[in-house]
Amino acid sequence: MLSAPSQLLERNIDVFKDDGWLIINPADAYFTDQLSHLSVDVLHQYYDIYAESARVIPYTILDSRDILNTSTGIFSQQKINKHHHYFAPFLTLPQHYNNIVIYLPKAKAHYSMLIKMAASLVNGSGSIYVVGENKGGIKSAGKLLNSVGEVEKVDSARHCSLLRCEITHQQPSFDINQWLSYFDININGQAATIASLPGVFSHEALDEGTQLLLEKLPSNLRGNILDFACGAGIIGCILKRQFPHLNISYLDVSALALYSTAHTLAESELTGTVMAANGLHGVDEQFNNIVTNPPFHTGIKTDYSVTKRFIADAARLLPRNGSLHMVANRFLPYPGLLGEVFSHVQTLAQTSRFSVYRAVKE
Incomplete structure (x- = not known):
């Protein structure tokens, strides 16, 4: 319709x-x-409508350096009869x-x-x-x-x-680039300059939930990490600066977010794998840990189908003992939703507004 x-x-x-x-x-x-x-x-x-319109694969993998070097803005393109579709x-x-x-x-x-x-x-x-x-x-x-x-x-x-x-x-x-704005953050002793475009989550400011999540993440993360719904790339950038051994990928549905992430990484002289996708739909990469401040935990009162699909997809991409770390509005029933899929769910931190959860696949 x-x-x-x-x-x-x-x-x-x-x-x-x-x-x-x-x-x-x-x-x-x-x-x-x-x-x-x-x-x-x-x-x-936005990749969800692009993938459906252009009839392309559910996700696309890019290199942050390639994003910086684009002159036309185009990340992906497809011609369908007389129509040119651009993801950019x-x-x-x-x-x-x-x-x-x-x-x-x-x-x-x-x-x-x-x-x-x-x-x-x-x-x-x-x-x-x-x-x-x-x-x-x-x-x-x-x-x-x-x-x-x-x-x-x-x-x-x-x-x-x-x-x-x-x-x-x-x-x-x-x-x-005239629309890119920059702001400085300092979390866990790690200072970083964040690049952000209009239309990207928490534009020109550090979100309170993201800050709480980063402050409460454990120091024993290992292997491949996915910064899901990365926005301007704050979570992955801080983790990479704090733990250089981590291999971090950045995923978002928004081309504006991925462009911001590439510039955020460049500001810290970092590079990374950047993924465009509609949630985790169709993604088949494997990750040891997923870390996220997801975009669908506000404004949802009774329909948790999107949230449930994300949790199920996250578990699918994690190995045994892999973990999902996420922050969400405190009033939402995430412990129960996580518990339907993960055998071990723990609340790491809580404020009057947010809760940080850790769910382990066993």
Whole structure:
């Protein structure tokens, strides 16, 4: 089933008359099927929709040094008939587009960055469309869009709105590194500079839960470590600085997060294996320990299916005596959920907001 924003675009399908479209961060993999007769490029900053749209393997392995050296921004690409799908944090391609659609992201800073990138890629006489849900902030999205041209509302339905901005003049080239911000942290005597982009978890600040997790991790971690949902790479970077013998991999669904992680590692003169995946779905690498501040422990009241799948997948990737260390909101029933899969579950630390758990596969 199409997402509500895609249903609104479907309602306005007559807008898509000619070739030369770029669609940024579609909320589902199905709307573009209706544009099969057009030449369309699709930028995916999130691997789950990219993998489904481009029909590629469930995860991709990259080297942090290769991420730093990309000039186009592209991590992975696939052509499906007349559509080019790109998994990338940004695009700096030589061609320009007649029209661009942006699916409104959650973070305002992320949206601002997408506007500037889109404006640099659209023809001088082209338009940028923005579609999003009312509860996601689309009603105020036109104010930021006004910075690059004249804005009008095209349509409203399905609790969503579709805006159009006609670009009034050619915009300057887009440089993703101008949007990178840096902040310093010091945990367990290990100082590090963290790079972060808009749209990445805990942008420009150290999350309280992540700090607690790092402070309470045991010193006997060994072998291959997975920093799951790595964000800006804070957990893995601190562990690698503290225990250089560890072999750490960094996994996230977000290309923005992986780009930030590569720069975080470079700031500490480190390198690492970086993985793009939708959770642990399809991942078949083996790890001695998984360490995580997972992204799905807020806002979930009764449906724990995603959490349960992650816990089961984590156990699948761990050997005997392998461990999962995680921090989560204290009120969530993680001890019980972990206990359904792991034979030994321990609470390592607890504050008024967070709990740190250790689950061992026996």
